[in-house]
Amino acid sequence: MSFPKWLPKDLQGSYHLFYDMSRASLTFKWLTNRYLKEICFEIPDLHVVRELTNLTLCAFRKSDALQTHVTKAYVKKPGDKRIDRNPYYQLVAQKATIILGNLQQKQRQLIFIIRNQINLLLHAAQKQDSFIDDALSMVAVHNKCIEFTKNFDGAAQICSISYTTIFLPPTRIDVKDILQALTSHRSEHCCLQLISNLLVSCQVETGNESESDTSSIEVLKALTSHMSSGASPLCANDTQKAAAQDPTMEFFDKMVSIPQSAEESLKNDANIDHLEKMVSTEENYFAFILLKCLQFCPSIFETKPTQTEIVKYVNKATQTLWTQVGASLEHIVLWWHVAPLACEPVAAARHLRDWLLSMQYDEAPETLVSILRCLGETLTVHVACTTYDSxxxxxxxxxxxxxxxxxxxxxxxxxxxxxxxxxxxxxxxxxxxxxxxxxxxxxxxxxxxxxxxxxxxxxxxxxxxxxxxxxxxxxxxxxxxxxxxxxxxxxxxxxxxxxxxxxxxxxxxxxxxxxxxxxxxxxxxxxxxxxxxxxxxxxxxxxxxxxxxxxxxxxxxASICKMLSLATLSLCFPKSQFWQSDVLQENANEYVNHFLDEVYLKVVRSTNVLEILNLILRIMCEAWLDHIYTQKIKFSREGALNLLRDFEGVSQWIINCKYVLPEHVDILAKHEVLRTCEGVGKILLRKPFEIIPMSEKTGHSPRVPQKSDDPDGETLLPPEMFVPNQKRWLQLRARKRNQLNSIMCICAGQPCIT
Known part of the structure; x- marks a missing residue:
């Protein structure tokens, strides 16, 4: 048996077939580079797109024929014993598998690039509608390429670690994918337009306000005059001066960006509902996109859509759009805008929030109600946090x-x-x-x-x-x-x-x-x-x-008042010898006015609450008595009468004080604690075992004026009855001089001289 018998008869044909497949792989690589370099996202060029799409379809048709031929002739199939018996066919089958893998790899790369360019064109379509035609033309080619690759979707090839999506089998682009891509790209534009229209809508509400005492109304007035192209130079100058004074106005000026078309519509239709117009504009936009789809790539629809189905597509697209607007509106307003609200004074966010909360949602479009409420709630959190921090x-x-x-x-x-x-x-x-x-x-x-x-x-x-x-x-x-x-x-x-x-x-x-x-x-x-x-x-x-x-x-x-009263008395209260003298004074001592001026006068000047005035007066007088008893000061008869004069000086000070209200003078001057002080003074004048009568006639003592709560002024309860533990005060009575001399003489054994 000779070796040439093992060689196939179509050796030259397999060589040309593998060569054509290698050339097809290079063609796909060349087309990939052209898609990346020649597709322009600044100026639409439909001629270049059509040229590339035609070349792509030709390349995929040729590749489809080559793959079909190689698969039938050289790829091993289950139960095919012809390849197992011939080593040469095994070698050719292995080479065919490698070449097919390379070709499919280049196809997937090209499909991936086409899909990526479609997304970029759809994004560029937000600036110029002409890019829609280029994108939809490429969508039609993309779906046809997917049809060519369905029959040869073998094992996944390692194309690029950076783009893991290439590992997945390519899928068709349908109308939902196009609408979803457009809504995701258009949501930011709608966010900015919604903010502008919200502020323009304030013009009618704030323009007729006669009283504008809040800064938010001033901001909105300045804002509407700034956006109005027909404003007078005087208004423009006033707006600039106001903006220079209030940083909040600068924020609104930066934040509002209305296209020229919107400005013209504002001039023509001043009373139009801007929010309703915005919703209808987006609905018309998606209807326009669906008509373009029917014109350039009808294959994205499973069947020819009816008018009812088109309406459903439009409603679904607008609902998806406003959902995405609601999800990203707060972030754009606060952080992503050219003049982010979070970087401005909190007053700016508070003005916008207050207007949103005051807005009547029954008049707003149904599709925007949840968005406006969500924005108001988000601004509430932002304003609450920033305001609280500040x-x-x-x-x-x-x-x-x-x-x-x-x-x-x-x-x-x-x-x-x-x-x-x-x-x-x-x-x-x-x-x-x-x-x-x-x-x-x-x-x-x-x-x-x-x-x-x-x-x-x-x-x-x-x-x-x-x-x-x-x-x-x-x-x-x-x-x-x-x-x-x-x-x-x-x-x-x-x-x-x-x-x-x-x-x-x-x-x-x-x-x-x-x-x-x-x-x-x-x-x-x-x-x-x-x-x-x-x-x-x-x-x-x-x-x-x-x-x-x-x-x-x-x-x-109250606790500090007692300590302060005791400290003041320790500095100004006379020494013990002063109270044992025989001198009888007509008026109160100077320390009484000093004591009241230092402690009580500041309270009287600061408050008119009678309960507090009574409390402080009681604490001061009780501290006065505590100081006397703690120091064990002895009083002669004249000293006790002088002490009574001092206690009476408190009432006189209250009567002469101009800060005490007239209706409080009589109440404070006849305070119960003053009766207690008077009782202490009278106890010091009595003998140790003298019985205190339960009632006494008014004017009983010409030296000490009586205070009576009885309207007739006939009888009153003795002041001594207001003094608890009367016996201890009797210890403070000083002995008489003749008694002291008698005791000293008896102790010395000499007769007393009186």
Missing amino acids: QFRLALVASSLPIDYKFESDEFYNKKTVSEGTTTTGRLWSELLYTLTTFCNNCDQHSTIPNEIPIVEQIAVLHRLDHSIHTMRLWAAAKSKALCIEWGMEMFFKVVHNDINQCLEQIKVLRTPDLVSPDLFEVEIQVNVALRAKLISEVKVNICKLKLTSDECIEVL
């Missing part, structure tokens, strides 16, 4: 400054939070609580169903509100104690009465309605509802503690 920082800084420091900050100024007599720090805490309370009330004002309100956003606001009330209470308690130590009564009562009451006034409008039972909702909603209820209970507990803070501060005031 206001809480300001409040903490002001808390560390002196209480009377003029800390000017008008960024969060609100008339509802300003009250006469509040401190700067108290005003800042009041503004913070007002802001958080407003945010919290806005979350559940439309519904009480858990899945219909922004419960997650409200949880964040409630957490900050709880923390703010707790911190404000701690500040008020600490600051009031420090002011008591310094005896700064003016600022003390501003903190205890005005600041705390003003903060409680802001929290009083907090609404926390009970939500519908979440048992039928998802577990996540149930957890959020439980967390919301927990935070609400903690907020209420802190509110109750804040209400009790004023009483706690008054208790601290």
